Amino acid sequence: MSLWTNKDHRTEFDDADSLAYDSDGGRLKPWLVGAVIPFFIVLYGVTCLSSDETDISGPDGRVVAYGTAATGLVVAFIALGLFLHFHFFWRLRERLEPYAERLKLVSLIVFLGGFLFAIFHRLGLF
Known part of the structure; x- marks a missing residue:
């Protein structure tokens, strides 16, 4: 492999693209x-919803949102948690798997x- 090629290295886009496909894993990964x-x-989303304040920390510092924003x-945080649950837990359960794709789409929207x-x-x- 050359220094100038990224053929064997995964990027963030590769990781995001893998969420569109079936998940895999043993006994520990779904849980x-x-x-x-x-x-x-x-x-965290429910806690922030009750306090009407959301804290987002990043590399440039901390941002706090209040009120409607x-x-x-908070709705986005809760939907993100549900998306991960549907993708990694429901997709690996035979009985729940038929519903996982639709629920992933709803949580993404x-x-x-x-x-x-x-x-x-x-x-x-707004």
Whole structure:
């Protein structure tokens, strides 16, 4: 492999593209990535919903959203947790698998709606 080629290295786009396909894993992955992590994401969203304040930390610092913009971001957080749950937990369960794809699509639409609402509200467009 050459220094100038990225043939064998995965990028963030490769990881995002893999969410469109079936998930795989043994006994631990559905419970860890499909139940525990989404539980904490949804729990954080519900906690922020009750306080009407959302905190987002990034490499440039901390951003706090209040009011309606925070509600939009909280809806996006909860939808993200549900998307992970449907992808990594429901897709690996034979009985739940037929519903997982539709629910992933619904949670993705809700995520985009909440996220875009928060951005447009913060910019003063709503």
